[in-house]
Structure formats: structure tokens, C-alpha cells
Amino acid sequence: MSDAVTPFQAPIGTHDVLGAASAEWEGMIATFAQFAYRFGFALVITPMFEDVGVFHRGIGEESEIATKEMYVFTDRGNRTHALRPEGTAPVVRAFIQHSPTTPWKAWYVTPAFRYERPQKGRYRQHHQLGVEVLGTDDPAVDVEVIALAHRFYEAVGLTKFRLLINSMGDAVCRGAYVERLRDHLAAHADQLTDEHQLTWSKNPLRLLDCKDANCVAVTNAGPMLIDFLCADCREHLNHVTAGLSSLGIASHLDPRLVRGFDYYTRTTFEFVSDALESAQNAIGGGGRYDGLAEQLGGKPTSGIGFGSGIERLLMVREAEGVTMGSLLKRDLDLFVIDTTGLDAATLLVDELRRAGFATDRAFDQRSMKAQMKVADKSGARLALLVGPREFEAGEVTIRDLRSDNFEQTQRSVARDDVVFAVGQVLTKS
RNA sequence: GUGGGCGUAGCUCAGUUGGUUAGAGCGCUAGGUUGUGGUCCUAGAGGUCGCGGGUUCGAUCCCCGUCGCUCACCCCA
Numbered sequence: 001m002s003d004a005v006t007p008f009q010a011p012i013g014t015h016d017v018l019g020a021a022s023a024e025w026e027g028m029i030a031t032f033a034q035f036a037y038r039f040g041f042a043l044v045i046t047p048m049f050e051d052v053g054v055f056h057r058g059i060g061e062e063s064e065i066a067t068k069e070m071y072v073f074t075d076r077g078n079r080t081h082a083l084r085p086e087g088t089a090p091v092v093r094a095f096i097q098h099s100p101t102t103p104w105k106a107w108y109v110t111p112a113f114r115y116e117r118p119q120k121g122r123y124r125q126h127h128q129l130g131v132e133v134l135g136t137d138d139p140a141v142d143v144e145v146i147a148l149a150h151r152f153y154e155a156v157g158l159t160k161f162r163l164l165i166n167s168m169g170d171a172v173c174r175g176a177y178v179e180r181l182r183d184h185l186a187a188h189a190d191q192l193t194d195e196h197q198l199t200w201s202k203n204p205l206r207l208l209d210c211k212d213a214n215c216v217a218v219t220n221a222g223p224m225l226i227d228f229l230c231a232d233c234r235e236h237l238n239h240v241t242a243g244l245s246s247l248g249i250a251s252h253l254d255p256r257l258v259r260g261f262d263y264y265t266r267t268t269f270e271f272v273s274d275a276l277e278s279a280q281n282a283i284g285g286g287g288r289y290d291g292l293a294e295q296l297g298g299k300p301t302s303g304i305g306f307g308s309g310i311e312r313l314l315m316v317r318e319a320e321g322v323t324m325g326s327l328l329k330r331d332l333d334l335f336v337i338d339t340t341g342l343d344a345a346t347l348l349v350d351e352l353r354r355a356g357f358a359t360d361r362a363f364d365q366r367s368m369k370a371q372m373k374v375a376d377k378s379g380a381r382l383a384l385l386v387g388p389r390e391f392e393a394g395e396v397t398i399r400d401l402r403s404d405n406f407e408q409t410q411r412s413v414a415r416d417d418v419v420f421a422v423g424q425v426l427t428k429s
Numbered sequence: 430g431u432g433g434g435c436g437u438a439g440c441u442c443a444g445u446u447g448g449u450u451a452g453a454g455c456g457c458u459a460g461g462u463u464g465u466g467g468u469c470c471u472a473g474a475g476g477u478c479g480c481g482g483g484u485u486c487g488a489u490c491c492c493c494g495u496c497g498c499u500c501a502c503c504c505c506a
Contacts, residue, residue, distance in 0.1 A: 009496095009497070012496095012497075012498090064503080064504050064505080065504080065505080068430080068504095069504080069505090086506085112506075114504090114505075114506090116430095116503085116504070116505080117430080117431090117502095117503090118498090118499085119499075119500060119501070119502095120499080120500065120501090121505090121506075122504085122505065122506080123506090126505095126506060127506085128506060130506095195503075206504095209504085209505095259505090260504070260505055260506095278500085278501090279500095279501075279502085279504095279505095280505070280506075282505070282506060283506075284506070285505095285506075307506065308506070309505090309506030310506085311506075312506050313506090337464095337465085339464065367459090367464085368464050368465055368466095369462080369464085369465065369466075370458085370459085370466095371465090371466090372464095372465050372466040372467095373466050373467085374466085375465095375466065376466040376467055377466085377467090383465085383466080385464080385465075387464055387465095388464085389464075397464095397465090399465075399466090401466070401467085406465090406466085406467095407465090410465085
């Protein structure tokens, strides 16, 4: 006797997508792919894991993600790899490795892994849609990337979201500001929360992201980067906000906006949803990373991108009660019912599928009634019946499953005319 | 990493102040209709009451542990 085996479950913080959710996912990804194509982006696929250095040098060794959230492992060849915690660094690594002509516009859809306790809208494996543009620092590209995100959100039915924007400065002005901020924090360190006692000197910008009232008070009283931008950075930011404005896209300057990765320079942005009560209200974000390629060993190359969480988008869609329906039609055209006990369905289904119709069938020799039920649930427009009578006569019965008076509209056609006949019915509706 | 809530059928949930065979709705299967779905009726299948240990004559219920889910902190998509 074998012992009962406890069934395996998906690992903590991960989830399977199937059933009703799967069409939403497929629709979300297909819609994004369509927008990316429309905006001139091509798909890029990079490995799920990289040398851990790609992320350490990219997102910053002191960042939360690098220090305690990455899935780092050693392979059998003693190489230290990390599962990708985000989408940008690997794409930039690929850019450096292959030197495509610039501007290089790439889009991606990928899982991202972070070891953290799951909660609403936060998982150990989540999925991101995003784009990157390498090789130009034209503020018009910033506008294009942000506009792509904005138009995409609109297309999937979101309405209650805001665009927050800020500038992180560049090599010229950011360093000087960080020193000033550090000095300010040093003078008020006693007012910061315990967990920030180590953070403020190592990564002072992180403090701007804190929601603790005392921290907010301290940083609000201190210097703001927006006031210390060099002339070039200031002009760049002005170009971006003006460009967005000309497209009718409102942006809200948020001088406190900083993001979780160290690689950002100049334009930084985040889309937040007002439809969510929860703490996880960011549906996407990104920014410019003009120093990243160099940090990863490449030639100095400007870059900008954004990423958006699929789980978050679907969550917000639900929270907003989007009524536009499924993003993707996934009902079948045809369902073949075969009660001959022979291989009539096998041949008919193959012919119909080759002709381009979405077609399915039942198995296991079930009764006509049972097969009809399955046909109905499949969402198919037409049922094609082949019973002994049709088989003998060389015919197929076409039944409109979406008609109120299907008895009247049911008719038989010659077996050889089926493709033509269903084509007529399906194109005129 | 820290803290709260919750684990009963595929799903959503009742229930037992500890006591024989644990329930409903939906879903699924079959029949009513010997070749016809969406309505209706009938029947059936499906549960080690998350798992392990303890207390007890007896535990799905009480206690402890554990695993998982969930929410919040932190952080982020």
C-alpha cells in the first residue's frame, strides 16, 4: 500500500492563472503587445536569471531589493546567479552585449521575483509589462514612453489614475544635493525612525519615500532635489512636462517621488491608482537611467523605460469595476458534436481548423445531450452535428446556438459544403 | 523579518455549547426527453472538517505546534 501523498501547492507568494482569469491575462498582454507595436517597439526576451552582478550594479547594492529580496543561487558550475527582480537591468545588459542600432526600442513581458512576504497586490513572483529605449536622451522619448503607458492604461479601461513625475538630477547636480540632504538628515537623525538610523547615511534618498510622520516632517524641512537641479536637468524636465501637457496628459510634480532602484537619473515617474484602498497603489513606474549602461560595463548610453505589474493592473481594473468586458474574445466559432462512434469529428474538426475557425469537440463518446451542453458552455456560435443520420446521408446539421429559435434555423448541408456554409453564417453576423 | 485574522466538498459558505452515517447553494455526472444545449424536475458522485501532536471514554470543535491563505508594517509592480 502506498502512503497518501500530500498534494503539492504552488510556492508561497506565487499563483496559477487559469479559468476566467486566463483570458484577462491573455487580453492584457495582447493589448500591450499591440500598443508596443503601434509605438514602434520590438519584443526582447532575456533570461530569467542573470549574473547577480547585473542587478547589484544596476539597482544598487544598498537597495532593499538587492540586500534582502533577491533570489540568489549558485549553480552547479559555482556561478552566482539571481532570478530577475525587475525588467530593466537585463535588457540593458542585452543592449550592451549586442550593440543594436540606436535608438533601440524594446518591450517585454516577464515574471519578476522578489523574496518578501506576500500581501494584497504583492507576490514573490509577479509579472511585468514594460518598454525600454536605449541610446537617446531626447526628452521627446520620455514623453513617448510615458504616453505609451498612459494610453495603454486608458485602453484597458482604467480611469482613476494619476501620473506623478519628478527629476532625479544627473551626475552634475545629484551628488551635490545628496550631500546637502545627508547633512540635513545628520542634524535631525534623532527624529527619524529606528529602521532609518542606518539608512539615512547610506541611501539618504530612500528617506523621501518614508510615510512616517516624523520622517516626512524632517525631510520636508530639508532641501528638495527639484530646487538643486542643474540647468540641463531643469530644461529636460520642462520639456517632458510640456510635451505631456501638449498630448493632454496631466502630470503632477512630486518632489518627494523617488523609486526603489538607484539607477534612475532625471525623469522619474509613477502611475498611482486612486481606486485602491490598499497600500499597493502603484500600477507602474519608471524613469531615465542615463548612467546604467556604463555601470554595467557598457559605453555611456542614455536610457529610459517603464514597467507595469500585470497583477496590479488586473486588480485595479476590478476595483474600478471596468465594464468594458473581456479584453479578448475567446469564444469558439464552432463546436462539433459527433455521435457516430466513428472518427467523423476528428476529420471535420481538422478541416474546420485548417480553414481558420476556432473549433472544439467533445470526447469520450458522450450522449448528444451531454455534448450539446458542453457546446453551449464553450460559447461557440454554431454547433455542427454529425449523427448516424447525417453520416449516412453525407450531411452535417448546423445549429445556431445563439439564436432564440434554433429549432427553426437548424438546417443540414452536404458534408463537402460545410466550410463554405459556416463561413457564410459567421461572416454575415 | 514583525504583527493580526482565517483554514469544513471543485467554488462560495453553514454547522457542531466536544457525542452515532458532517450539510446547503453553485458546479459536475446521469436520467426525465431511446438524436438536440440555455428553463424545470429527480437521482448520484465528490470530504482523512489543512497537517501533526496533546487533553478526553470520545476531537472537525478545546490546547500546542506546523504548513498554507489573507491583511497590515517594511518595501515595491
